[in-house]
Amino acid sequence: MPNLTTNETNTNAPKTGDKLRKLLAPWTVPALAVLTAMAVGAILIVVAGGDPLAAYLGMLDGSLGSPRAVSETLLWSTPYILTGLSVAFAFQGGLFNIGAEGQLALGALTAALVGYSLHLPAVIHVPLTILAGAVAGGLWGAVPGWLKAKTGGHEVISTIMLNYVALNAVTFLLAGPMKDPAPGNVLARTPLIDETARLSPILSGFRLHWGFPIALAVAALVAWVLRRTTLGFEIRTVGANPDAARYAGMKVGRTIVVSMALSGALAGLAGAIEVSALNHRHELGFSQGYGFDAIAIALLGKTKPAGVVPAALLFGMMRSGAPRMQFLTQIPTDVISVIQALILLFVAADVMVRRLYRLRGDGERIVITRGWGS
Amino acid sequence: MDYRRYGFIAAIVITLIAIVTNIGAAQVPPTAIVSSMIGTTIAVATPLTLGALCGVFCERAGVVNIGIEGMMLTAAFTGWFGALYITSVLHASPMLGLLVGVLIAIASGALVGLLHAALTVSFAVDQIIAGTVVNLLAAGLTGFLNRQLFFGQGSAFGGQIPRAAGVLPRVRVPLLADIPLVGSVFDQQPIALSALVLVALAHFVLFYTRWGLRTRSVGEHPRAAAAAGIDVLRVRYVNIVIGGAIAGLGGAYFTLESVPSFEPLMTNGRGFIALAAMIFGNWKPVGALSAALVFGAAQAFQINLQLFRESIPPKFNFLQQSSVVGMIPYLLTLLILTGIIGKTTPPAADGVAYDPERRT
Numbered sequence A: 001m002p003n004l005t006t007n008e009t010n011t012n013a014p015k016t017g018d019k020l021r022k023l024l025a026p027w028t029v030p031a032l033a034v035l036t037a038m039a040v041g042a043i044l045i046v047v048a049g050g051d052p053l054a055a056y057l058g059m060l061d062g063s064l065g066s067p068r069a070v071s072e073t074l075l076w077s078t079p080y081i082l083t084g085l086s087v088a089f090a091f092q093g094g095l096f097n098i099g100a101e102g103q104l105a106l107g108a109l110t111a112a113l114v115g116y117s118l119h120l121p122a123v124i125h126v127p128l129t130i131l132a133g134a135v136a137g138g139l140w141g142a143v144p145g146w147l148k149a150k151t152g153g154h155e156v157i158s159t160i161m162l163n164y165v166a167l168n169a170v171t172f173l174l175a176g177p178m179k180d181p182a183p184g185n186v187l188a189r190t191p192l193i194d195e196t197a198r199l200s201p202i203l204s205g206f207r208l209h210w211g212f213p214i215a216l217a218v219a220a221l222v223a224w225v226l227r228r229t230t231l232g233f234e235i236r237t238v239g240a241n242p243d244a245a246r247y248a249g250m251k252v253g254r255t256i257v258v259s260m261a262l263s264g265a266l267a268g269l270a271g272a273i274e275v276s277a278l279n280h281r282h283e284l285g286f287s288q289g290y291g292f293d294a295i296a297i298a299l300l301g302k303t304k305p306a307g308v309v310p311a312a313l314l315f316g317m318m319r320s321g322a323p324r325m326q327f328l329t330q331i332p333t334d335v336i337s338v339i340q341a342l343i344l345l346f347v348a349a350d351v352m353v354r355r356l357y358r359l360r361g362d363g364e365r366i367v368i369t370r371g372w373g374s
Numbered sequence B: 001m002d003y004r005r006y007g008f009i010a011a012i013v014i015t016l017i018a019i020v021t022n023i024g025a026a027q028v029p030p031t032a033i034v035s036s037m038i039g040t041t042i043a044v045a046t047p048l049t050l051g052a053l054c055g056v057f058c059e060r061a062g063v064v065n066i067g068i069e070g071m072m073l074t075a076a077f078t079g080w081f082g083a084l085y086i087t088s089v090l091h092a093s094p095m096l097g098l099l100v101g102v103l104i105a106i107a108s109g110a111l112v113g114l115l116h117a118a119l120t121v122s123f124a125v126d127q128i129i130a131g132t133v134v135n136l137l138a139a140g141l142t143g144f145l146n147r148q149l150f151f152g153q154g155s156a157f158g159g160q161i162p163r164a165a166g167v168l169p170r171v172r173v174p175l176l177a178d179i180p181l182v183g184s185v186f187d188q189q190p191i192a193l194s195a196l197v198l199v200a201l202a203h204f205v206l207f208y209t210r211w212g213l214r215t216r217s218v219g220e221h222p223r224a225a226a227a228a229g230i231d232v233l234r235v236r237y238v239n240i241v242i243g244g245a246i247a248g249l250g251g252a253y254f255t256l257e258s259v260p261s262f263e264p265l266m267t268n269g270r271g272f273i274a275l276a277a278m279i280f281g282n283w284k285p286v287g288a289l290s291a292a293l294v295f296g297a298a299q300a301f302q303i304n305l306q307l308f309r310e311s312i313p314p315k316f317n318f319l320q321q322s323s324v325v326g327m328i329p330y331l332l333t334l335l336i337l338t339g340i341i342g343k344t345t346p347p348a349a350d351g352v353a354y355d356p357e358r359r360t
Helices: A002-012 A016-047 A052-064 A067-092 A100-117 A122-151 A155-175 A211-228 A230-240 A242-247 A252-279 A290-300 A305-329 A334-348 A350-356 B002-024 B030-060 B068-089 B094-122 B127-151 B190-208 B210-220 B222-227 B232-258 B270-280 B285-307 B314-320 B328-337
Strands: none
Touching (some): A016 A290, A016 A305, A016 A334, A016 A350, A052 A067, A052 A305, A067 A100, A067 A211, A067 A230, A067 A290, A067 A305, A100 A122, A100 A252, A122 A252, A122 B328, A155 B270, A211 A252, A230 A252, A242 A252, A252 A290, A290 A305, A290 B127, A334 A350, B002 B285, B030 B068, B030 B210, B030 B270, B030 B285, B068 B094, B068 B270, B094 B232, B190 B210, B190 B285, B210 B232, B222 B232, B270 B285
């Protein structure tokens, strides 16, 4: 455990400078990865005929330059925190959940269904709407877990296939059985959910809603479950070494199903909050690829909740600042996707970053997978 | 064991073809439908076969490659851009443009393969993460370049959308294409035909040549291979780059053979279905082809069913919804992956980075 080593070395090196360096050490590589990705992004912007400094300043202005910009940044960060937690949670259990996008879509769909078809007082309706989304996402996530536990079908492929199944199912339902029957509606979308099913904004005049503090609370909860509960211990043990876990008497198959279900529930929660607090309905294509960005967020955050939150905030900044950047410099917002992919590249290939900046030491390796066999 | 697998595949393909033939029989002669279904199946299976072959080469050498999707997407874009540039800016003939486009696609696929090799072999990045990096990078870059090169102010075409060079023409293999019913297998566009040839070639290379033996030994037991004097890292590099080139050809299918246009994210998960085909095919070229045919048949089913949607019996009205039929290939993939038709065994060292300086 990193804490132990920190304490040990601190007795030998009591200087505050060293203490600070030790404290910052886990953040060095991710921070440098972000900087390097932005530098490469700058080259891309120059090649595209833009001014990188102006572009990045525009992004900063668009994400933090005004109270409204901050509100939008936190708004973007909310689904990122939850989907990032979803992917990170699965990683802790040794599972790669690429299915967050599908789980999110079904969570949103179910939340919308509960939101517009039931009519209840707000005290019950809001939590029910959000929980229904989480349950739907969890059930969808449990399927690949079950497949893996029972048949060994690898979750990387089954979650991707389930994404497409979910997407087709959602398309079918939104265009048919669940389509908003309002006269004149030609869009594939559900009716608006009841007022009683909506999460309200935190401050009037801003779009930022209570979903954001909920996401932070969920992050704390996930951290607690992983670190302090038996279930979390089992999940991490199975993730680290399934054979050892089996030898120690843990039910590996059951743990895999539970990990995937909880991971799916987090993604479903993200979708439900988007519906309940922001869009107030499920509309086809509302997700901006949250489930895929979540993979980069989870890895940037070193698959731990305490890392996922700042990583999600960073991605939220990029997304909320991108329109302002495009408005000021005509650089298409697509460049953000490239920078995010580059961040993932440099985080994954930390050896590259370490060599580039002449860093000593070997970072803790994130071992995610052991091929197709396990 | 393999026979059971092939029997299962034949059953699915025949069932799908039979359903469409039944539904469309009132409008078109059954033999014509069967022939057209077989032709469409082969065509749709092309990128899946090539993607799966890419996977076979990488994983036989012990490197998991989930970046096939990104390799194909990159190649689809570069090939498309190259063909357009050559025909509309350099004013070459469309045929030349298409052929050079294919070559560019193959080269860019190999280049992405090199990136995957560098990440997995040299930097020992978790191989599934490396593949994800490749996929996200390809999606981001092609989306960005697509907008910048075609629609941006300083675009290569002066902000105008250039005229497409069309798609590669059909090639009829003499004699074989005249066989009744199944002749349509040999009446295909060039990339589809080359996919069939490449399967045979890959089978020969992997199982009957020295290079193939070395590749397989590196995938099964790199340390033993190294002890026998094989340069493990080099074998891995070369195989991943070869795989990338093959995936690049598969990418060219999308923009130069299937439709004359590029859409962001147009590979649409085909790289992952290819991966599933590779697993189902037990890491063998012929097995991969046969599995690709199942997905090809499922897609051909969807396409052809749309043609005859008026004749679908009322009881099966839901089949008129393209989003319902659209699930079939993915559900089939899931079904196949659950291993109901026997377990598959990956190469023993698949997914494990090899460090020559460590003794384990």
